[in-house]
Amino acid sequence: MIELTTGSPSVGDDLLRWASEVGSGHWEHLSEAAAQRSGRSPVQPRRAWIIASELAALGHIDVDWDARRWSVAPPCLALSPGMGLCAYLAGWRTQSLNRRLDDALDEDLDLYSFSISQGEAPRATFVKAASPERLADLAEQLHIRMVYDPARHLADLVDHCSATALPLSAGPPNDDPVERFDEVTFGWTTGAKPFSPGLHSFALHGMKVFRVLDDSGDWHVVDRADGQLAVLRGRGDVMCWHKQSQDAQHPRALSAPGRISLPALVERAATSASGLLPLFKNGRRIYLNVDRDVATTLASSLGLVLTRTHEIDIEKD
Amino acid sequence: MSAAAWDTATWSLKLADRYFSPAFGGEAVTFAVDPDSLSSIAGLDAASAQEALCTAVRQEVMPGHRFDRVGRATSDWRRCGASGPPPSLPLLAVTVLAAASMDASNFYGPLRRLLDPSDMGKGIPPSFDDHIPRLWRELRWWLNDHLDGARGIATITDPGFYVNIGYSVQQAALRTPDRRLLFQFFRRIGLVPAEEQILPGELRRALGVWAKGQGQRGLRLLRLATDPSLEQHAEILLADVARTWDGRLRDPISGFRAAPLRLLLERRPLRLGWIAPRGRDQPPSMQLDPPHSDTELIADGRWWTPRPSALRVDAEHLAKGLELSGAGQSFFHEAAPAIPLRLDPDQYEFVSVDRVIYGEPHLLLVSSTIRASVESWIDREGLAARLDPMATRHMPQGWFLIRDFYLDSRPAHEPPTAVVDLLGSAGGGRRVRLSGGLKLRHLGQVYLSGGGPDIALPNTVEHPTFTIRTTGFDPIERVAEAGCEFQLSRFDLPPGQYEVDHGGVALRFQMVDGVAATPPDGVGTVRSAGRDGREAAGLVVDGPSTSRPGSLNVPPVGFDVGIAIGPSPEDVEIVQLPRWIERIDGPLTWSSAERWKPFDATWLLIPVEGRSTAYDAHPVGVVPPRSSAGGGTWARLILNAQVACDASETAEQLWLAYVQAATGD
Numbered sequence: 001m002i003e004l005t006t007g008s009p010s011v012g013d014d015l016l017r018w019a020s021e022v023g024s025g026h027w028e029h030l031s032e033a034a035a036q037r038s039g040r041s042p043v044q045p046r047r048a049w050i051i052a053s054e055l056a057a058l059g060h061i062d063v064d065w066d067a068r069r070w071s072v073a074p075p076c077l078a079l080s081p082g083m084g085l086c087a088y089l090a091g092w093r094t095q096s097l098n099r100r101l102d103d104a105l106d107e108d109l110d111l112y113s114f115s116i117s118q119g120e121a122p123r124a125t126f127v128k129a130a131s132p133e134r135l136a137d138l139a140e141q142l143h144i145r146m147v148y149d150p151a152r153h154l155a156d157l158v159d160h161c162s163a164t165a166l167p168l169s170a171g172p173p174n175d176d177p178v179e180r181f182d183e184v185t186f187g188w189t190t191g192a193k194p195f196s197p198g199l200h201s202f203a204l205h206g207m208k209v210f211r212v213l214d215d216s217g218d219w220h221v222v223d224r225a226d227g228q229l230a231v232l233r234g235r236g237d238v239m240c241w242h243k244q245s246q247d248a249q250h251p252r253a254l255s256a257p258g259r260i261s262l263p264a265l266v267e268r269a270a271t272s273a274s275g276l277l278p279l280f281k282n283g284r285r286i287y288l289n290v291d292r293d294v295a296t297t298l299a300s301s302l303g304l305v306l307t308r309t310h311e312i313d314i315e316k317d
Numbered sequence: 318m319s320a321a322a323w324d325t326a327t328w329s330l331k332l333a334d335r336y337f338s339p340a341f342g343g344e345a346v347t348f349a350v351d352p353d354s355l356s357s358i359a360g361l362d363a364a365s366a367q368e369a370l371c372t373a374v375r376q377e378v379m380p381g382h383r384f385d386r387v388g389r390a391t392s393d394w395r396r397c398g399a400s401g402p403p404p405s406l407p408l409l410a411v412t413v414l415a416a417a418s419m420d421a422s423n424f425y426g427p428l429r430r431l432l433d434p435s436d437m438g439k440g441i442p443p444s445f446d447d448h449i450p451r452l453w454r455e456l457r458w459w460l461n462d463h464l465d466g467a468r469g470i471a472t473i474t475d476p477g478f479y480v481n482i483g484y485s486v487q488q489a490a491l492r493t494p495d496r497r498l499l500f501q502f503f504r505r506i507g508l509v510p511a512e513e514q515i516l517p518g519e520l521r522r523a524l525g526v527w528a529k530g531q532g533q534r535g536l537r538l539l540r541l542a543t544d545p546s547l548e549q550h551a552e553i554l555l556a557d558v559a560r561t562w563d564g565r566l567r568d569p570i571s572g573f574r575a576a577p578l579r580l581l582l583e584r585r586p587l588r589l590g591w592i593a594p595r596g597r598d599q600p601p602s603m604q605l606d607p608p609h610s611d612t613e614l615i616a617d618g619r620w621w622t623p624r625p626s627a628l629r630v631d632a633e634h635l636a637k638g639l640e641l642s643g644a645g646q647s648f649f650h651e652a653a654p655a656i657p658l659r660l661d662p663d664q665y666e667f668v669s670v671d672r673v674i675y676g677e678p679h680l681l682l683v684s685s686t687i688r689a690s691v692e693s694w695i696d697r698e699g700l701a702a703r704l705d706p707m708a709t710r711h712m713p714q715g716w717f718l719i720r721d722f723y724l725d726s727r728p729a730h731e732p733p734t735a736v737v738d739l740l741g742s743a744g745g746g747r748r749v750r751l752s753g754g755l756k757l758r759h760l761g762q763v764y765l766s767g768g769g770p771d772i773a774l775p776n777t778v779e780h781p782t783f784t785i786r787t788t789g790f791d792p793i794e795r796v797a798e799a800g801c802e803f804q805l806s807r808f809d810l811p812p813g814q815y816e817v818d819h820g821g822v823a824l825r826f827q828m829v830d831g832v833a834a835t836p837p838d839g840v841g842t843v844r845s846a847g848r849d850g851r852e853a854a855g856l857v858v859d860g861p862s863t864s865r866p867g868s869l870n871v872p873p874v875g876f877d878v879g880i881a882i883g884p885s886p887e888d889v890e891i892v893q894l895p896r897w898i899e900r901i902d903g904p905l906t907w908s909s910a911e912r913w914k915p916f917d918a919t920w921l922l923i924p925v926e927g928r929s930t931a932y933d934a935h936p937v938g939v940v941p942p943r944s945s946a947g948g949g950t951w952a953r954l955i956l957n958a959q960v961a962c963d964a965s966e967t968a969e970q971l972w973l974a975y976v977q978a979a980t981g982d
Contacts, residue, residue: 021833
């Protein structure tokens, strides 16, 4: 559950601060820094790629997994529709920026700041202003960019490839266990020969890999997200859009099954609508404040049909 | 021309190319002339090569030890712009040969015999003290000042008491093969080049311990580390070499960089073999030198593969190391009891690497000597890694394969030394060091608050106590816990300078809240690719951006969701306030709300006591309607609403105008 934060910095806070001081680098350095910091957390250490994926979804960093490099994103103040002039900080974020923000807030009664804890991910820092002009002035004062409606622009950027464009590959080695993605439960079951078309997973060289078997009997290399979306293409029961409640106590939202992976840019687009990482409730991943147009664009880019459904309750489990 | 006939000018060039090559730019270099290296320079056997050098020098300075001639030639060389290497190199090389063969403190005897085999005299030759020390200083000037380190940084230090012979003795202390061995020592202790605080005394002590275990080949390093007369020079030399080391090993003869020989574990069938990194513009094959002249390296993309595969990986190679050379290149496998392997994206098989990376899956090949301790540590650590018994028969005798070796974070328990050496920034090993932490690599020993380092003490220390000092506080004495690592990080050190003292060794580091006042270079350089070649860096997307939204006044009664109406029929927008945020942060007040459609919002329609009620929402006043077209959503919304009861007279009149426009009148 999201909650206001007053406590110690999280792993994500410290890692974002460190990454902002360094600027960019090799994946190994970020991974090591995450390992160093995670080792001191009282909770079970999380894998570096999970921490990095959260930072990327929040718009703080970009990671090129092929080249194994990362960089912190340029700092910005992002305002999304439906957030009531509550903008949030994204990208580069150091102590000096935090101090400049504090100084600006002290001088201006039209600005109010609050942070929302996100577990071990970096806290979301919001600034509420009396007008859009005041937010723009603040961004200029902080020497950072003002970004409006990031979700829409990121959604327009999503370019999902079709299954036929995926590279061909060999099938699973003969005697290794293979799992098959279940398009109904979204889980994984033991696959057996002869393999039926769909998404499969097996270990290759000690690492889990994913392959799609198409109707022609050809295997294709995919990552987990692309593979799941390829086999769920055209479905109307995967991505749902939830309208806002009448009293606005429950925000509009986009949801997807928790077991379905989404491409990184889609994650970022959906997350940027609120500046908050998705909630997990009833087996679904819920992105808050995503408007219907953005949700439709994202679903369409992924080859899915968006379903409009009931309001979401962010409190009840 | 045979090297036997080389004059001193030729020798000068040859010696400069070998010992002060541009390939050593920025590195600490020594003029460690020895017969073996002279042999490889001259293409003669060692004794003949040494004699050829001495013959050339004799022709210049003998009879009569006319060192003044070399002195004058060097002065002229410097006066004329110091073009090319100094003419003193051959003479200085001979003094180094003398120093290498001196016994006790008898330097001049060997020097005299090198210059004149019939000279059985003792004592300093005439004018040696007038010229030789100056020639060494000129050489240092040439390397460090005139060339600015482009051919190496001289390790010629003032010799203290041994003012005449000290220079030569210093340079003889570390020969080319010793340098290579020294770099192996650096790798063994996990020295991270250019990132660590170099503690000369600590390095020298650790070298003494390590060199002792190297037998005959480590004798000179042992002397360097333990000879009191070399203490000052040794610490300066070791510190210089460590600071400028690039992390790579060296060919034992030329001193040039050598490439690591890697293990390749093929999966089907399970087989361990050798590969070596191959640079661009390299030929498609390379014949190896003896004793492996029956083997050829065949190009396979960016790797060399040996053919025939008769060059097998056996237990002796793994335990003692393996050296290959061919076509002027060298490759080394360094002996180690634990060898990590990681998936190589080119080979798509597991290839040995120097270090384990956190968060990445590895295999671990371990020797029987450490198998039990490694497995025990894995169990204590709760790792999923397990020895694969089916792989054992495919491994060299006495070696075992551990699969699924994966570390998410720094180990909670002290690993075996062999594993510590693989973890880079992990602690322990053979020396006191800072480990872990959120280090700002480009700033030396600077750590970000919340990510302070831990203190790792040598495994062999008996009294693991140390003292922490910082300005404004009394020193704190602590004892290392759980073996030999102390988690200084748990104390959340505030910004400041810190010093950790242990056994006379002082480690200094700094804690900072942050350094970067502006985004450093590199921010935004990695971008996420999207449609049509456009990219995003964080939330910033290529292409046109959204204009700044407008705003409207929020009426005193407040609202949750409302509808903004403008002067034209298409001017309709739902406006909402994120009340759900109040469930997190507590009540928030809004005096205005943002609007995203580009029209002048005149009215805000909100439900009041069940009836849609219009409030004046425009920041500067109500705008008259621009159309009188009836019907449509805009018209229905207006006709179903009433103006707020506290509206001004002007607002009431204008509302009437909107109603009329909505009815089409």
